Amino acid sequence: MPNVDVSSDSKQVGKSSFRDLLVSQYFVIIVILLSLGIIMSFLSPVFLTTRNLLNVLLQTSINITVAVGVTMVILTGGIDLGVGSVVALTGVTLGAMLKANVPIPFAFLIAVLVGALTGIINGLLVSKGRVPAFVATLGMMSAARGLSLIITGGQSIYVFPKSFLNFFGIGYLWFIPMPVVIAAVVVIVAQYSLSQTRFGRYVYAIGGNAEAARLAGVKVTLMIVITYLIAGITYAIGGTILTARLNSAQPIAGVGYELDAIAAAVIGGTSLSGGIGTIWGTVLGALIMGVLRNGLNLLNISSYIQQVLIGTVIVGAVLIDRMRNKA
Amino acid sequence: MDQKPFLVMKNISKSFPGVQALKSVDFDLRKSEVHCILGENGAGKSTLIKILSGALREDSGVITIDGEPVTLDSPRKAHELGFATIYQEFNLCPNLSVAENIFLGEEKGFKKRGIIDRAKMREKSKEYLSKLGVNILPSAKISSLTVAQQQVVEISKALSKGAKIIIMDEPTAALSGDEVNKLFNVIRYLKENGVSIVYISHRLDEIFEIGDRITILRDGNKVRTLESTDEVPRNELVALMVGRKLEDWIPKVKTEKGKEILRVSNLSRAGVFENISFSLYQGEVLGFSGLVGSGRTEVMRAIFGADPYDEGTIWFDGEEIKKSAPSKLIASGMYLLPENRKDQGLILQMSICQNITLPKLERISSVLKISGRKEREVVNHHKEELSIKTPSIRRLVKFLSGGNQQKCVLAKSLYSESKMLIFDEPTRGIDVGTKSEIYDLINRLVVDGIGVIVVSSELPEILGLCDRIIIMREGIIVGEVEREQATQELVMQLALGEGGLD
Numbered sequence: 094m095p096n097v098d099v100s101s102d103s104k105q106v107g108k109s110s111f112r113d114l115l116v117s118q119y120f121v122i123i124v125i126l127l128s129l130g131i132i133m134s135f136l137s138p139v140f141l142t143t144r145n146l147l148n149v150l151l152q153t154s155i156n157i158t159v160a161v162g163v164t165m166v167i168l169t170g171g172i173d174l175g176v177g178s179v180v181a182l183t184g185v186t187l188g189a190m191l192k193a194n195v196p197i198p199f200a201f202l203i204a205v206l207v208g209a210l211t212g213i214i215n216g217l218l219v220s221k222g223r224v225p226a227f228v229a230t231l232g233m234m235s236a237a238r239g240l241s242l243i244i245t246g247g248q249s250i251y252v253f254p255k256s257f258l259n260f261f262g263i264g265y266l267w268f269i270p271m272p273v274v275i276a277a278v279v280v281i282v283a284q285y286s287l288s289q290t291r292f293g294r295y296v297y298a299i300g301g302n303a304e305a306a307r308l309a310g311v312k313v314t315l316m317i318v319i320t321y322l323i324a325g326i327t328y329a330i331g332g333t334i335l336t337a338r339l340n341s342a343q344p345i346a347g348v349g350y351e352l353d354a355i356a357a358a359v360i361g362g363t364s365l366s367g368g369i370g371t372i373w374g375t376v377l378g379a380l381i382m383g384v385l386r387n388g389l390n391l392l393n394i395s396s397y398i399q400q401v402l403i404g405t406v407i408v409g410a411v412l413i414d415r416m417r418n419k420a
Numbered sequence: 421m422d423q424k425p426f427l428v429m430k431n432i433s434k435s436f437p438g439v440q441a442l443k444s445v446d447f448d449l450r451k452s453e454v455h456c457i458l459g460e461n462g463a464g465k466s467t468l469i470k471i472l473s474g475a476l477r478e479d480s481g482v483i484t485i486d487g488e489p490v491t492l493d494s495p496r497k498a499h500e501l502g503f504a505t506i507y508q509e510f511n512l513c514p515n516l517s518v519a520e521n522i523f524l525g526e527e528k529g530f531k532k533r534g535i536i537d538r539a540k541m542r543e544k545s546k547e548y549l550s551k552l553g554v555n556i557l558p559s560a561k562i563s564s565l566t567v568a569q570q571q572v573v574e575i576s577k578a579l580s581k582g583a584k585i586i587i588m589d590e591p592t593a594a595l596s597g598d599e600v601n602k603l604f605n606v607i608r609y610l611k612e613n614g615v616s617i618v619y620i621s622h623r624l625d626e627i628f629e630i631g632d633r634i635t636i637l638r639d640g641n642k643v644r645t646l647e648s649t650d651e652v653p654r655n656e657l658v659a660l661m662v663g664r665k666l667e668d669w670i671p672k673v674k675t676e677k678g679k680e681i682l683r684v685s686n687l688s689r690a691g692v693f694e695n696i697s698f699s700l701y702q703g704e705v706l707g708f709s710g711l712v713g714s715g716r717t718e719v720m721r722a723i724f725g726a727d728p729y730d731e732g733t734i735w736f737d738g739e740e741i742k743k744s745a746p747s748k749l750i751a752s753g754m755y756l757l758p759e760n761r762k763d764q765g766l767i768l769q770m771s772i773c774q775n776i777t778l779p780k781l782e783r784i785s786s787v788l789k790i791s792g793r794k795e796r797e798v799v800n801h802h803k804e805e806l807s808i809k810t811p812s813i814r815r816l817v818k819f820l821s822g823g824n825q826q827k828c829v830l831a832k833s834l835y836s837e838s839k840m841l842i843f844d845e846p847t848r849g850i851d852v853g854t855k856s857e858i859y860d861l862i863n864r865l866v867v868d869g870i871g872v873i874v875v876s877s878e879l880p881e882i883l884g885l886c887d888r889i890i891i892m893r894e895g896i897i898v899g900e901v902e903r904e905q906a907t908q909e910l911v912m913q914l915a916l917g918e919g920g921l922d
């Protein structure tokens with residue numbers, strides 16, 4: 094696993110291979126994910142079918158995509174509360190463009206630019222303006238939502254070209270749904286840049302100790318802006334997938350996405366104080382929530398109860414992880 | 421003063437991973453005395469006082485009070501037994517008033533109909549404060565007080581809790597000359613009233629002025645306890661501390677002074693430093709001496725682009741530096757090793773490898789990829805060169821000892837391939853062995869033609885290492901001495917100013 098040395102010292106601490114496994118940073122989440130899977134497959138005959146598992150991935154793909162962006166932001170020591178609103182804003186931008194018969198690639202590009210722009214604003218506020226990330230992105234949460242409502246006049250935009258829906262929403266690559274393919278690409282690119290490139294190293298350094306990073310010559314302001322910018326792009330991709338899957342762009346879409354994304358990151362071992370975490374962890378975190386939701390749906394458990402259970406699992410996973418780290 | 425000690429520590433040992441901090445040390449304290457502990461950084465002073473304050477537990481040894489064995493297993497227990505520690509960083513709540521701080525946790529004693537009787541609390545505070553001979557308003561907020569005043573509040577707080585033994589860790593580090601005198605008056609008052617004081621300081625003059633007995637520690641061992649401050653002459657005392665003569669452990673290499681690499685002209689920052697002008701040459705070690713707070717660090721940070729400055733010009737390697745930032749200066753060949761390695765020098769949760777290569781990742785990476793092979797090669801090279809002790813270069817730096825952490829900071833600077841290095845307190849808090857390795861390294865660097873600035877509060881270090889010494893006081897340069905003319909007394913006199921030294 095690349096980058097394991099960032100947050101774990103298992104190579105040096107471990108005396109035996111079993112001990113290595115126990116202290117491996119993903120141990121707890123993998124165990125939780127597998128146990129959930131096993132329990133679900135006993136309770137529901139449908140759970141362990143290829144079709145259903147692909148469905149879990151499909152349902153999780155948007156959360157995974159935006160959680161990648163949120164994870165990067167959290168790694169720098171920040172937070173992003175504007176995820177859902179920017180997903181909606183980029184979605185309606187895209188929808189409006191498509192309605193205006195802008196070619197699909199350009200419409201997508203413009204949505205991505207809008208996402209990037211919100212990220213630049215967040216990044217500048219946080220790094221140059223020294224506004225706490227919580228506050229800056231809280232502002233974005235409200236402003237982007239408002240803008241989406243203004244653009245659409247509060248109405249949904251719907252009926253889009255078939256080729257757009259196929260590519261971003263309902264099509265398949267071989268047997269894998271396109272949203273899953275897109276999310277996978279986002280995950281791989283992000284994990285690669287975090288673990289293999291200078292940019293990734295700087296992100297961890299800034300989250301670990303921004304002052305030490307600055308004194309070591311890291312351009313902290315620039316790197317933070319780039320991170321929020323990349324996050325904005327992932328939200329635009331998320332917004333695009335959502336629009337294509339629903340065949341409609343809604344100004345009120347994406348409410349609560351930020352919380353799912355932050356939860357995925359935190360369950361996956363990302364430290365809210367920055368500098369620790371990986372994209373793999375976030376993917377596992379998102380899958381835990383996805384499997385849980387899917388299983389509970391299969392079992393016909395009411396969505397009210399689901400919310401309670403999911404809340405419990407989020408806190409429980411992190412609690413177990415913290416206790417294990419203390420031991 | 422020949423009474424029997426009431427507090428006795430016998431055969432106290434304490435070790436940390438990789439370091440034996442205390443080896444069978446004996447220490448005792450009499451009523452109404454000021455017992456000074458003297459030793460270099462890393463001699464074991466802070467470990468000893470941490471044991472006394474209950475912050476650390478000894479590995480072996482016995483502590484008795486009035487003949488009764490006691491266990492100091494928590495700070496609370498130490499408080500109950502009458503110990504109070506005044507650390508360099510105070511434990512005060514800046515947003516609360518003086519009175520609220522003095523009686524923090526004791527509010528029960530001021531209950532009046534279920535609420536706190538503030539008037540009574542202020543009155544009581546005033547009593548303590550006036551006893552100590554200071555004029556501080558009990559209703560003033562801590563954040564509005566000077567460091568010296570805050571210190572007195574700390575002492576009042578200790579007294580209000582019935583402290584019999586007050587441990588002071590470098591209490592004068594941040595005080596001006598006048599404030600030091602006031603503190604000494606407070607200490608004398610405490611003595612007269614039966615309080616005993618364990619006093620830790622690097623400043624010999626203070627120890628001679630205020631101390632009754634002196635215990636000298638070196639490398640975790642007790643060297644000797646002097647029954648009075650005039651038992652041995654001063655220079656001998658230094659020899660006891662250091663264990664060998666200065667020249668032995670800082671071998672100075674003679675180098676050729678090359679061309680000018682840095683010129684600073686009239687650098688000023690309002691309220692911090694003023695009119696700083698000096699030059700640094702290749703192959704030269706330039707020392708910056710002065711008391712803590714004299715502005716040395718701030719000047720260095722401004723030169724390195726880490727802090728802003730208002731006026732002045734900096735030429736580095738023949739070019740004027742405008743709009744400086746650390747990233748820019750590192751790229752053009754300057755590197756600063758900050759004074760606080762944990763907060764500024766290292767990213768603790770990253771590996772040795774990742775820390776060392778951070779200043780110039782370009783050296784080992786293309787646009788798309790950091791080369792793991794190249795990274796291992798260069799890091800292993802520096803690991804060998806500096807003998808960083810670690811099972812793996814992928815180990816996180818937070819698991820290393822202080823000395824090895826400092827070596828990682830040094831490795832960063834070497835890796836940055838700089839033409840000029842600024843060392844801010846390069847040997848703070850590390851053991852003597854590592855210290856001399858660092859001195860060797862600095863000597864090697866200047867032989868290679870690198871210009872080095874050393875900022876240090878340790879006079880022997882400055883005197884032993886540097887070709888030239890600039891002394892700062894209260895934000896201005898007050899003197900410059902060549903190596904040949906420099907003595908501890910001369911440098912100290914300049915640093916303290918008129919009347920600072922008898």
